Amino acid sequence: MGHRLSELCGHGPSLETDIALTNISLDLFGQVRSYFQYAAKIKGEEATEDRIAFLRTDRDYRHTWLVERPNTDFAHVIVRQFFFDAFHLPLLEQLEKSKDETIAAIAAKSIKESRYHLRFSSAWVKRLGDGTEESHQRMQTAVNELHPFTHELFENTETEKEMAENGIGANLEIIKPVYNQTLLTVLEEATLKIPDVPARKTDGKKGIHAEQLGFILAELQYMQRTYPDLTW
């Protein structure tokens, strides 16, 4: 998600939105760093946050397909952001209560950032949805194209089930109604409809991705792979 947003740096529709979106990108990268540092610590041996970030092969990336959708136009960017934020905030609210202290701490810090992200993306969704004919059209197209990918957010993997049972991870069942309510409220005000299309059955969480990931990783991993262990 952070990577897709960083692609907009310098290309935002206006100076203010350019800075806002890249700010969000940096916020997300900051949160990821905390998680990866913790993961590296748990993994031990030679794991480092950079290795986890940059040196996995595509099958080891476990993100959902939603977050790697391309920056087709601003409507796509903002709808993708909104769907993500509507999920991310309740997720963090759950993780804040995690039995794992490190995760709870990361979540507590990230919640304020996430609250602002949701505020920002909802505001734009409402204004663009209930805006001019063109903006409404583009927004509805974006919603129609992206909504099928949100289904994956709520598919539990074995790991997620286990973590939730042990009080470490979040319970997706609790998040779902909160997420749905947010969508209903905001989209209604934006005069946008949730499409009646079947969900895309995607397996991002199992490491199976679309071909776009190849292009993303080529850019993302280039520096680390060309100059191994490079530091600033």
Next chain:
Amino acid sequence: MKGNPIWEVFIRSKNGLEHRHVGSLHAADATMAMENARDVYTRREEGVSIWVVESKFITASNPAENGELFEPAKDKAYRHPTFYELPDELKHI
């Protein structure tokens, strides 16, 4: 474009007593102006309070009139409270 006016941004810093003008930006409405100001002008902890005012509501003095507006105050020492001795107890005025 009708819907994207310029707004002037004023920020009060953590230790400051007044809002200072820090710049301007485009936004469609007051809420967006505030959020844009937060994004653009408080990234580096510049402040804890934001005011945004649409530029059209600011009336500014005309520099061409500086002569009649400001020069007469130049040689009027009697307007400054310099001849008043403050008692020691009033340290913070």
